[in-house]
Structure formats: structure tokens, C-alpha cells
Amino acid sequence: MNRRRWLSGMAVAALGAALTACDKLTTSPGVQKTLARAEGLTRRAQRLVVDRKALAQEFAEHEISPDFRANGSTSPGDADYRALVAGGFADWRLVIDGLVERPLSLSLTQLRAEPARTQITRHDCVEGWSAIGKWSGARLGPLLDRAGLKEGARYLVFHCADTLDPNAPEGLGRYYESIDLIDAYHPQSILAYDMNGAPLGVPHGAPLRLRVERQLGYKHAKYVMRIEAVADLTGIGGGKGGFWEDRGYEWYAGI
Structure with missing residues (x-):
């Protein structure tokens, strides 16, 4: 013994x-x-x-997962976000700025009037689980064309409303993500405001989340407030291009 x-x-x-x-x-x-x-x-x-515009697999209605897991932030406690939730997102605006010719500030109603796409795709999480959901939202490419990217723009940074790490140093606790312009202009890259035929719920990122279907789940930023066009990623957050990337994850999470 x-x-x-x-x-x-x-x-x-x-x-x-x-x-x-x-x-x-x-x-x-x-x-x-x-x-x-x-x-x-x-x-x-x-x-x-792989063709840069090759589509991620899409599925039929009957294949939608009955329980699509909500991950990461599911009910942000940030005061400014809670105020938006209480007001039914009437005062919410999506800002598109940075290296653009014509900065935009769009309400949810205005965003719903933009060129849109609906797709049923599989969400693959780095934790090892997957789920299939139906997403509807504004196509990212036409929005960028409307804003007019300047010549030096190379990346888009998605600034979000949720503080995922309240104990992080100032400026490093809020969620953010980034993609390059190849993924931004992919046909399936959308700013989703509907999930499974209904307005996006808070656990899944209301009122707006990124869907970039050829990337792992942590790239699909939720609670999007602002899209900033930039020349490089240094000086933003921890400088690695995203909340999890600053903590050791890969920036490019292509699948």
C-alpha cells in the first residue's frame, strides 16, 4: 500500500x-x-x-440545433450596455470609422434596411463543441463600400460592449476582435441581428454580432458597438488583434 x-x-x-x-x-x-x-x-x-470566396458549408432548416450554446459573455453587466437593453436598443448605434472616407452611425432600423443575407451555418468553438444556427444580417462588404475604406486600411477591429475580464488593466478587459479585408469581404461575413428567425437575444450578442463563417467561434464578436478600420493592430488592446489573442490564442483561426 x-x-x-x-x-x-x-x-x-x-x-x-x-x-x-x-x-x-x-x-x-x-x-x-x-x-x-x-x-x-x-x-x-x-x-x-482554398478560393478566397469559397463558402463555408450551409445546412437545411431541419438541421438547426435545438440548443445553440451561448458562450463567453451571456449577460454583460456594463452600465452603458444595460441601459441599451432597458431601452430596447432604441439608442444603440453602430459606428463605422477609422480609416474611412465617410464615417457611419447606424441605428438598428437603418442597419436592417442595408443589403442582407440569411445563412444556416455551423459554429465551431475552440472548446470542441459545434452547433448549427440560422443567421440573418447586414452584409459587411457593402457597408464598407458605403463608408469608403481609405487606401491604408488593412484590418477591421470590432469593439464590443462587454467587459469579459473586469480584473484586467484599464483598456484590456473589454472584448474586441479583428479580421483582415479578405475575410471582411467574404460573401458570408455578416453583421447578424436575427438568429433562427427572431431578433438576436442578449446571451447570443444582441443587438448585433459578427458572423465570419470560415473562422472559429471566438472570432464571431458579440455585442458589437463599433467597427474601426485600421492599418495595423498595434496599440489596440494588447496589440495582438483580439481579447483572446492577447491571452495567447492565434489571430488567424481559419477552418
């Missing part, structure tokens, strides 16, 4: 040491640079092999 306990203790200690070593390895600057280079290679390889 004592020998068995000793062996079990040694196994646990060895596993702990391995995990500690693994953590130190993955957080080292050299390894981080190598992973960043690998991510860039993955992005270039996928876009070389």
Missing part, C-alpha cells in the same frame, strides 16, 4: 513538472515567435489552396 502511494505521488509530481515545463516553454518569447510564424504560414497556405 505504501509503495503504491509512493508511485502515485511520483507520477503526480512528474506530471506537474512536465506541465510546468510545458507552460514555461509555450510562454517563452522564442517559442511565441515560432508559433506566430507558423500561424502566418497556415493562413497563407489556406488561402493559396
Whole structure:
């Protein structure tokens, strides 16, 4: 019995040491640079092999998941967002600015009048689960054309209403995401305001969320308030292009 306990203790200690070593390895600057280079290679390889406008698989109505899991923020406590919820989003505006010729400020009613698309697609979460939902929303490409991107614009940053990490340093706790213009102009990239035939609910990102169907779930920013066109991602949040990217996730999450 004592020998068995000793062996079990040694196994646990060895596993702990391995995990500690693994953590130190993955957080080292050299390894981080190598992973960043690998991510860039993955992005270039996928876009070389796959047509930039190739559509993600779409499904039939009967394949919609009966229970589409809400993940991340599901009921933001930010005071400004709660006020918008209480007012039925009547005072909500989507701002499109940054490197654009004609900044926009659109109400939900105005956004619903923009060129739209409905699609039934599968949401793949980095945690390992998937669900199929029906999304309707304004096409992102025509909105960008209306705003008129300036020559230096290379990325879109989606600023959101939810503080996902209230303990983070100032400016680093609110959710944000970014994509490049190739994904922005993809036919299935929409700003969704309806889910499964009804207005988007708060757990799923009301009143507006990004759907960028060839990317993993954390790229599909919820509670979108502002879209900023930028030349690069440095100086925004932690400088890595997104809330989770600042915490070690890959920026390009193509699937």
C-alpha cells in the first residue's frame, strides 16, 4: 500500500513538472515567435489552396440545433450596455470609422434596411463543441463600400460592449476582435441581428454580432458597438488583434 502511494505521488509530481515545463516553454518569447510564424504560414497556405470566396458549408432548416450554446459573455453587466437593453436598443448605434472616407452611425432600423443575407451555418468553438444556427444580417462588404475604406486600411477591429475580464488593466478587459479585408469581404461575413428567425437575444450578442463563417467561434464578436478600420493592430488592446489573442490564442483561426 505504501509503495503504491509512493508511485502515485511520483507520477503526480512528474506530471506537474512536465506541465510546468510545458507552460514555461509555450510562454517563452522564442517559442511565441515560432508559433506566430507558423500561424502566418497556415493562413497563407489556406488561402493559396482554398478560393478566397469559397463558402463555408450551409445546412437545411431541419438541421438547426435545438440548443445553440451561448458562450463567453451571456449577460454583460456594463452600465452603458444595460441601459441599451432597458431601452430596447432604441439608442444603440453602430459606428463605422477609422480609416474611412465617410464615417457611419447606424441605428438598428437603418442597419436592417442595408443589403442582407440569411445563412444556416455551423459554429465551431475552440472548446470542441459545434452547433448549427440560422443567421440573418447586414452584409459587411457593402457597408464598407458605403463608408469608403481609405487606401491604408488593412484590418477591421470590432469593439464590443462587454467587459469579459473586469480584473484586467484599464483598456484590456473589454472584448474586441479583428479580421483582415479578405475575410471582411467574404460573401458570408455578416453583421447578424436575427438568429433562427427572431431578433438576436442578449446571451447570443444582441443587438448585433459578427458572423465570419470560415473562422472559429471566438472570432464571431458579440455585442458589437463599433467597427474601426485600421492599418495595423498595434496599440489596440494588447496589440495582438483580439481579447483572446492577447491571452495567447492565434489571430488567424481559419477552418
